[in-house]
Amino acid sequence: MNGNAHLLLVMATMALATFATRATPFLLLGRRADHPLLAFLGRYTPPAIMTILVIYSFGSVEFASPPHGAPELLASLLTLIAHLLWRQALVSIFAGTAFYMYALQSGLF
Amino acid sequence: MFGYVPLGMAFGILFQDLGYSWYYATLMGVFVFAGAAQFMAIGLLAAQAGLLEVLISTLALNSRHIFFGLSLLGRYRGSGLQMFYLVFGLTDETYSLITTTPAPDPARQRDYYLAITALNQSYWVAGCTLGALLGSVTRFDTQGMDFALTALFLVLLIEQWRKVGEPLPFLLAAACGLFSLHFFAQQMLLVAITLSVTLLLVSYRRRQPTSA
Numbered sequence: 001m002n003g004n005a006h007l008l009l010v011m012a013t014m015a016l017a018t019f020a021t022r023a024t025p026f027l028l029l030g031r032r033a034d035h036p037l038l039a040f041l042g043r044y045t046p047p048a049i050m051t052i053l054v055i056y057s058f059g060s061v062e063f064a065s066p067p068h069g070a071p072e073l074l075a076s077l078l079t080l081i082a083h084l085l086w087r088q089a090l091v092s093i094f095a096g097t098a099f100y101m102y103a104l105q106s107g108l109f
Numbered sequence: 110m111f112g113y114v115p116l117g118m119a120f121g122i123l124f125q126d127l128g129y130s131w132y133y134a135t136l137m138g139v140f141v142f143a144g145a146a147q148f149m150a151i152g153l154l155a156a157q158a159g160l161l162e163v164l165i166s167t168l169a170l171n172s173r174h175i176f177f178g179l180s181l182l183g184r185y186r187g188s189g190l191q192m193f194y195l196v197f198g199l200t201d202e203t204y205s206l207i208t209t210t211p212a213p214d215p216a217r218q219r220d221y222y223l224a225i226t227a228l229n230q231s232y233w234v235a236g237c238t239l240g241a242l243l244g245s246v247t248r249f250d251t252q253g254m255d256f257a258l259t260a261l262f263l264v265l266l267i268e269q270w271r272k273v274g275e276p277l278p279f280l281l282a283a284a285c286g287l288f289s290l291h292f293f294a295q296q297m298l299l300v301a302i303t304l305s306v307t308l309l310l311v312s313y314r315r316r317q318p319t320s321a
Contacts, residue, residue, distance in 0.1 A: 007129060007154065010163050014150060015140045017167035018174075022199045025178035026185065026192075040313050042179045045306060047269040048282035049173040052301045053145075054266050055286035057259040059297060072259070079260045080267065089264045090112040096260040097119075101253035 067109035075100035113202060113229060116144060117236020118243065119257045123151050125244030126251050134241035138234035142198060146170050147237075148258040169298035177204040184218070191223060198226035200233075201265065281308055 029038065061069045079096030086092070103109060121134045124147075137147055146167050153163055177199055178185075184207070185195055203226050212221035244251075270279065282305045289301035 004129070004133075006157075007133060009160055010150065010154060010158075011133075011137055011141060013160050013163045014137075014143070014146060014167045017164055018141055018143045018146060018171050019197055021168060021171040021174040022178060023196050024175050025182060026196055029179065029182065036317075037313060038179050041306075041309065042176045043273065044278040044309050045176045046173050047266075047273045047278040048285075048305045048309065049302060050262060050266040050269050051279050051282035052286040052289075052298065052305065053170070053262045054259070055283065055290060055301070056298055057262055059290050059294065071253075072256075075256055076259065076263055079263050083264055083267050089261075090115060092264050093116070093257055093260040096263070097254060097257045100256035101250075104253040105250055 071100055071103040071109050075103065113144075113232035114236040114239070116257065116261070117233045117238075118240030119254055120144070120147050120151070121237045121240020121242070122244040123148075123240075123251055123254055124237070125241040127151065127154055131238065131241035131245050134237040135234060138230070138237035142200060142230055142233060143167075143171060144200060144202070144233070145258060145261060148255070148261075151255070165296065165299055169302055172302055173201075174199060174204075177201075181207070185222070187219075191219065195219075195222055195226055198230055200229065203229050205268075277312070278305075278309065281305055281312075 058069075058072060061072050063069045075096045078099050079092050082095040083089070083092035117138065121131070124134045124137070125131060137150075141147060141150075149166060149170055150163070153166060158166075178196070181199070181204075185192065206225050206229070207222055212218040214221070273279075282301070285305040285308065286297075286301045289297045289304065293300040
């Protein structure tokens with residue numbers, strides 16, 4: 001398939017899927033906003049999803065062979081420490097990513 | 110809010126690396142406007158993923174937005190074009206700004222939310238465009254830059270931990286995530302999210318044995 005046509009289809013699909021997830025509660029639940037089940041889900045689902053997303057992003061790491069995921073684990077640790085220290089999302093993301101890029105590109109591992 | 114410029118730039122640079130013209134990065138910022146999903150799309154595009162996989166991955170990744178909306182039902186009311194734009198632009202960043210900073214003038218809440226959403230999107234679109242332009246004029250090694258998405262997820266996870274402070278949802282999701290990764294590598298996101306929401310519903314029923 002033509003590369004740009006495929007890209008436009010991917011973008012259209014993503015735009016629709018993204019809007020669908022953002023609009024669903026407003027379309028379906030407008031009048032039932034105070035149900036305790038919704039409050040429960042609103043509280044406990046985001047932490048569950050974030051946990052799954054972190055595991056998902058580690059899915060392609062090869063822990064069985066050298067360097068056993070060391071660059072990923074160290075970069076994550078650095079992100080974590082930076083965030084606990086300063087709580088500036090951007091600083092934390094930058095610190096982890098810069099370290100990871102350096103680790104891969106310099107052949108540190 | 111300014112954080113959107115460098116994150117957008119990282120996206121633009123990586124996106125341009127795939128060989129597309131810079132203005133597609135702009136278009137994506139305008140019409141999709143989803144940070145994490147756009148980063149994920151880079152991986153999917155590089156792997157020539159089919160549209161169904163793109164659809165399922167985006168739905169799974171952005172399913173967290175459903176719960177943003179749930180907690181804003183009281184604030185985002187009404188209909189029309191303004192409401193459409195508010196819902197369209199309900200990103201992680203917009204949500205956290207709206208829920209942590211009160212509107213300066215309560216009588217003009219809607220205008221305040223609109224301004225935040227529009228400013229956020231302008232920064233994001235500017236970042237995507239700048240990054241893609243930068244990537245097309247200079248060549249540098251982007252290897253490892255995709256870690257920005259992992260780092261973003263980690264930061265959001267820490268924020269959730271601070272907010273919720275109960276281990277249950279994290280442990281439950283970690284178990285579901287590792288299980289799904291092992292047995293359903295391709296559809297990991299969808300299986301893990303479905304499984305953990307189901308288990309959360311079960312634990313809700315147990316807490317409230319009297320309610321129907």
